[in-house]
Amino acid sequence: MFGLDADNEAMVRKVVDQVLGRFAEQPEIRQAPRVDELAANVGETITPAGLGPDEALRLYTEYLAPASVASDHPRYLAFVAGAPTTASSVFDLVVSSSAQCGAFWLDGAGMVHAENAAMRWIADLAGLPAGANGCFVTGGTTGNLSALVTARDAARRSRQAAGLDRPKAWAVVCADSTHSSVDSAARVMDVEVIRAELNPEHRLTGISVAAAIDGRPDGTEVFAVVATAGTTNIGIVDDLDSIADACNGGGVWLHVDGAYGAGALVAPSVRDRFNGIERCDSLVVDPHKWLLSPFDCAALVYRDPTPARLAHTQHASYLDATIEDAFYNPSDHAHVLTRRARGVPFWFSLAVHGTDAYRDAIEHTLSVARATRDLVVAAEHLELLIEPDLSVVAFRRRGWGADDYQAWCDQLMANGTAMLTPTTFEGGPAMRVCIINPRTTVDDLAEIFTTLEP
């Protein structure tokens, strides 16, 4: 039943055919089915005798897959989509079928070596020193939490070393534009969040970070600043260099959340926006967003992984064999233990295509974003809300309110034209498109925009 008998071999071939079919087909955008409708179509699937591979695969192909939207549709412009290369997607199958765990060097050395090579590429793009490394985690959310846990642990240790008691409260400084996962991490860690003001360009700067650190309540210690390299809503890169100055002055950990935006480190046309990123203590970049990797793949990289190990290594009698100085254990650097080697599909695609192909693909998405910005500026009935730093274009349709945007998005989805969702900007309803898919064209955007004409 579990080995490769004749039945299972036939099943593997059918599954591989399903995968090939999926790659060959243009995915469709559809509205989510009603809960009862999907349940009725699919019926009972978990049964004592099992459905057999053909029936289970049929239910998946006919009902389950079409009930979800593939994020690599070229007109999936909501949130931050994902657009994995064929190489990275298909290699996910290989990683899963290898049954190799990515937690420790002891039994996962090959996987860890490959992940480290991919991680090194990201560290080099950011200008981090030799020795920088970390762990591929499930997403920006886990990455931000793990980095902040490390930062607080480091701050706690230095207080202890200085003979100081615990502070009355720990705090992290960030901005209103910081991703919600940082608030979530703060709740998990039971720490305070101090908001620093954005400048008129919606950018966090060193001046306001320094003011926020100075203005902390008595007895509160700021253990980290979170700067964003590409805000999710409008794609702004904070002023990393001046923020690094503010952190250095106070000996505060600088975490850069580049979950969405830092994929563009590979693009020469915008590389200078990230100046100062090389001064961070930790950085999160999601290859599953803008670096063409399948879910779930986020790179968490530390300038120096040592404090991460102090914070995260789990100790148990049966785990001691895994800890050895010469061994690099990804799991010692994040809030995880058992883990799939989720960086390996990303590594495979990088190894296959080379880094120039990544540079060109990301530059292409940026050029489509610039052309989209031009379409907005050229249209009387549209208003550009902010000059794009990266590949998010935020705009308003003159005369529209929140209900109009929602109705427009619903209609686009019902027609299968595009996947968009409304947002807010400076307190008012607005639209955003986020372009990360190299297959998205200017024509896609132009066609969507014709439906906005008066």
Ligand SMILES: *Cc1c(COP(=O)(O)O)cnc(C)c1O
């Ligand atoms: C998407 C995003 C996150 C969260 O990442 P997940 O991979 O969804 O957990 C965090 N920060 C920023 C800036 C993001 O864009």
